Amino acid sequence: MKTLLRLVVVCLAVPGGVMFAQGNAAQEKPAVNQENPLSTWNKFAYARVKGILLKSAEKMPEESYGFKPVDTVRSYGQIVGHVADAQYTFSRWHWERKIQRWTSSTQKPQKRI
Numbered sequence: 001m002k003t004l005l006r007l008v009v010v011c012l013a014v015p016g017g018v019m020f021a022q023g024n025a026a027q028e029k030p031a032v033n034q035e036n037p038l039s040t041w042n043k044f045a046y047a048r049v050k051g052i053l054l055k056s057a058e059k060m061p062e063e064s065y066g067f068k069p070v071d072t073v074r075s076y077g078q079i080v081g082h083v084a085d086a087q088y089t090f091s092r093w094h095w096e097r098k099i100q101r102w103t104s105s106t107q108k109p110q111k112r113i
Helices: 002-018 037-061 074-104
Strands: none
Touching: 037 074
C-alpha cells in the first residue's frame, strides 16, 4: 500500500509541479490573470482538490486502504488509484496535444543529445 500512496503522490505532484513551475506554490492562490479568469480558477481549484486528496491519503492508515463500506462500491485504495489514473490520463492528453501543435508548426524540433 505504501507503493500505491507513492504512486498517487507522484501522479498528482508531477503535473502539479509542472503547472506551478512559474513560481506559484501548489497551495497558494494563483495571481489573478485578467486575460483568462477561467485558467486562474482552474489552477486554484486544482490546487485545492490536490491538497484535500493528499491529506486524505496521508491520514488513512495503510491497512485501511482496502476498506469498503459495502461490497458494491470500490475500496478506498481503488478510489485513490482511480483519481491518480484519471489525472495521469488528462495530463498525458494535454501534453500530447501541445507536442502535436509544436511539431506541426514551421519550427523544427531541436535534436536532443
